[in-house]
Amino acid sequence: MNFACINDKDALYFFPLNEQEAVFSPIQAMDGTRYVLTEQEGVDFSQTVAAERVDNDLYLRLRSESESDSSIQIKDFFQFQGSVHSLSDTGEYRLHLSADSATAAGPVTLCNEYLGVQQDQPEAAVLKVMQQAAAFQALDQLAESLNPSAEPMPNAQETEPVLFLAAASEANATFAVIPSITALYDQAGNKRGQLVSGSVTDDKRPKLVGLGEPNTTLDILLNGEVVDSVTVDGQGNWSYTPVVPLEEGGQLFFVRDQTTGKTSGNVVLIIDTMAPARASLSSVTDDTSGSPIAIAKDGHTRDNTPTLKGKAEANSLVIIYNDTTPIASIYADDNGNWSWTAIFLPDGTYALKVAAMDFAGNIGLPSVKHTITIDTQAPSQPKILEVLDDAGTSTGPLLNGAVTDDDTPTFSGTAEQGATVVIYDNGFEIGRVVAEDGTWSFTPEQPLAEGEHSFTATATDRVGNQSQASEAWDLTILVNVPAAPVVESVLDDAGTVTGALESGDFTDDSTPTISGSAEANATVIIYSNGEEIGRVEADNSGNWVFTPENPLADGEHSLTFVTLNGAGNSSEPSDPWVVNVDTQAPNAPTIGSVLDDVGVKTGELASGDVTDDQRPTLSGSAEKGAT
Template identity: 40%
Template sequence: MVDNAGSKTGNLAKGDVTDDTTPTLSGKATAGGVVKVYDNGTLIGQTTANANGDWSFTPGTALTDGAHNLTATVTTQAGGESAPTAIFDLTIDTIAPNKPGIDEAQDDVGAVQGPIGNGKPTDDTTPTLSGQGEPGSTVHIYDKGELLGSATVGQDGEWSFTPTTPLADGEHSFTVTSEDKAGNVSEPSDAYVVVVDTTAPNKPSIETVFDDQGDKQGNLAAGDTTDDARPTISGKAEAGSTVVILDKGVEIGRAPVDGSGKWTFTPTTPLSNGGHDLSVKAVDAAGNISVASDSFGFSIVAGGAPAMPAITAVKDDVGSIQGNLQKNAVTDDSKPTLEGTAEPGATVSIYSNGDLLGSVVANASGQWSFTPGTELKDGLHNLTATATNAAGNVSPATGAYPITVDTQAPSSATALELRDDVGAVQGVIASGDITDDNTP
């Protein structure tokens, strides 16, 4: 049986689905015999086998949508009609699938990843498209009318497709059609547009670093020293991009670039004392990253946050077990001594579970020692410390140094009782008694 209509043509197998309402049947019979064709037991036409016994039949009336069980018989010149052939079943389906849709384009490349909005840029040259369609159908994906490929719709009605050939830079307008097993094709989906952009922004620049603190204010020159731990940094970059501000290669913040290509940034967290080497990179909306700007170096004194202190030891000097406590140790010393390092002259504040225990000043060598004035309660104590310099800037907190205080002695043992369960005399054995039970 042959399908001669629609997008899918060719031979049909038993059980197939077709959109051809007048498929051509063919077969073998007695030469010259009259072949009668039946559909669900109803005669729909006849033809004559040729001298080689070959016959072919195309219904004169279109078959209706639905299931069809086709059989054939042959009647020879002797007048006897043969038994029918085995059933050749097929289903006619001329109804096109519903209009499919593209729900999302996904970027999984570069600095900016995630869903790509309709009409938005991406640096992913092989974005993954996904959407919905008729379960079991095949969606054909087009870019401005050119076929990119196909995907099968799952039984949940979902499909996804990733181009195997990278897309060129520029606008891409994707549409999909849905084709069912019979070859019926839906109308195209609405267009989903993405703009592929793999060109990195031009090299950005740092134009000024401005000090607005203390007696001496104004723009800093490269190599200057400042007491402003939060100087305002500004420069130029590609309009509409985002600049990433780096200090010695570590990101400290981001700032948008306006339509005229200008940006400005003030750190939210004070910069630490010491040398700083600033640079910026520009990231466009597609996720392309520029080369780094020229660096701008300067130093901060006094106004910067001190470096994070350290708790180097926690010591127990009470009870039968004394010495240095490791992290997560248990101690009976409710006033253990903490030791550590910090910026010389900084005030070190010690906390337990976030509550201030007290403070101590680091000496000229940067060493400090602290013993709580109030006993720590039994239980877990996560000890941390911060350092505050003369300008009032506070360092980040140290990591936790957990210890558990336990000052409760074990409970005393209960009184012993001996019991005799052997021989004529049994029961509780009083202190000093004699017993014949050698396993009381």
């Protein structure tokens, strides 16, 4: 089934329609537009299409074999003088609905008014295009299924007209039958079948069929001259096919009974066997910006309503194709110029070409294809997957939120293939790169300033559709970061035990002297268990010495050191140096026992005892770890 509309200027627009899909873009109604569905012979329109009014919109639901009905929404249909029609493959044209403000909301009852055959309608030419499109699709599918390599099947054999008998005005009176031409048949070219007087045909030897007095001879007259004769059979039927091909242009036929001289009525045919010259498609333009912008071959556009222009034979019907499928038609003017603007083409790729058809149905050679891609959808959100530090002493991948001394880090990630990725720093663009294969990498040309940075990226496709910004990747850039201080010695210079301490040692000096090296003239900040306990200035050679002003409390102290240079940049903390401060005298030890283990008499001795053991064993308790 095809769906199209014919506007008040008889311009034809096809809408892509798949009965197995339930997605269809809405159509904006226009004054006087006729919406036409093609159907197969014997199909009951009321059984295949249902209508419903919602506000001023009309919904046509195609009852297909799919799980959900396909719907066509015609917006504001009931505000305009539109109508819904059907066209059968045999050319029957019917009216099913006219826009009427009195139609109530809800389900709409469709009528089934027969308007005649396609060739009798004012819009016959465009209906012919619709009918041909439906017939070609059905025949192509059937031919492909039966024998894909076969030539297109010929037209079915036409039925000969039934003989009707002349009536007598008086009983028992005898009258000769007046000869007549009852049918004409096109037997050649693209369009074959029955013709009516006034038809245009590409058959130079059309078949004439008629009635006459049985067994008489009829003269065939062409433009008033006898060109041949034919004998009526015993049933009163006759048929004739010209022996000499007819000339191009208008031809007038009638027959005459040689015996009675009675003649038939006139029939006229216009012979046109010359196919139109090849039509051209000179331009396809995007008009969304207000000024037409040319869409190059194989180009992309955001315009769902592109404008096509070209040249064709004057007054011919220009058929617009997407590859081999007709999607619209428009008449060329007296000078052969034509222009067509699509009502709506869904996103996708279109191989556009045109061909001209004359009134006889002769179709000229198609134009060269002009392929375009319509893309109105924004690209998917790009991603920043990695940021790489490749400068300074510490290199490698950076975590989101990290601090780095690399002021030109390398960013990489993914985006829609072919999209332009724009990188932003705190909302300001700093560069762009194309994701040729769906991946991208970017390194700033100019060094980034020190401080906090929040980086995002957007993707813009080749027609300008822009994605949402990526998730942010935050970095802090500190280029002139000093090195952490180096602790060279910690000196205990108080109490009975003095000297240099190793990390982890115990000391009774609550103000040990610490010395080391750092960046020249920098400030060294000293922390104990994460709390600052003081700071000292390094000399011109970077040497520094620090003694706490306030004694350290007894216990474990994890000392760390940070360099703060003149630019205000701080180093990472140094590795910790652990000092255990103990300034309290231990409790007096106790002697728990004295053991005699020599001589005849051994055992534990009491205070004041006499013993022959010159090396008795003493044991007792004292502060843990004490000597």
